[in-house]
Ligand code: PRP
């Protein structure tokens with residue numbers, strides 16, 4: 001077994017929206033892990049990769065300080081750390097290396113439903129409650145707005161009712177938290193999703209090669225999520241039209257059908273989901289015996 005300095009350490013959210021999906025993605029890349037008794041550590045059985053399960057807000061700091069090589073965390077948390085560190089005069093030392101296309105949400109300004117809000121100018125001389133002071137202050141100064149960020153570590157949505165702020169700046173995903181608190185979304189500061197960050201300190205050739213391999217596998221995992229393998233029979237005369245109708249396909253395979261002169265079999269990887277409408281359009285164009293299969297792995 002490799003000495004621990006040679007193992008890659010990835011910081012992952014301990015319990016929250018990103019946890020299951022983060023671990024699931026790594027497992028789809030071939031990693032097998034066992035969780036420690038205290039649930040704070042996952043040991044990689046078949047690759048020199050271990051997971052540290054921590055609070056999401058701590059992840060950028062752990063990567064910046066080289067305690068972990070990589071971190072999987074929301075862009076909102078990453079950017080907040082970046083602005084907060086800059087404001088402290090100690091720039092964060094991590095870089096974003098991958099967008100994971102899950103955990104989509106946005107950081108927005110919201111206010112009580114009855115608030116008269118025209119545009120950002122309406123925020124002048126108000127108080128805005130948030131856990132994202134760095135991002136908010138950056139946004140306000142960039143737009144020349146003079147408002148006060150009031151720090152709340154959680155339950156930001158109750159600040160207006162407590163009389164502590166006129167507005168809030170918080171994450172919105174489904175919007176149900178805002179609705180439940182009589183608030184409406186007014187402006188978006190940041191569109192967020194889960195990303196992978198890596199320490200800026202060079203990892204050394206072996207570790208970097210393994211990181212590159214994992215990122216390449218992740219690329220494949222994300223691609224196959226949407227991809228389908230489609231098989232159908234088609235009259236030769238309809239091939240051009242059928243190719244046009246196949247979503248996200250470069251060159252389909254065309255095969256001879258035994259005992260048929262005018263019909264061929266068409267097989268293609270579609271890099272987009274194949275919906276019923278597409279199948280119906282293909283059938284209308286002359287296709288028959290349509291079959292759509294999931295794709296499990298892909299390597300370009
Ligand atoms: C966020 C945010 C809201 C909620 C919004 O908290 O602070 O409370 O999600 O989601 P909705 O629009 O689907 O209702 P989260 O659960 O991510 O916890 P954290 O920010 O404290 O880590």
Ligand code: ZN
Nearest residue numbers: 016055056057
């Ligand atoms: Zn959090």
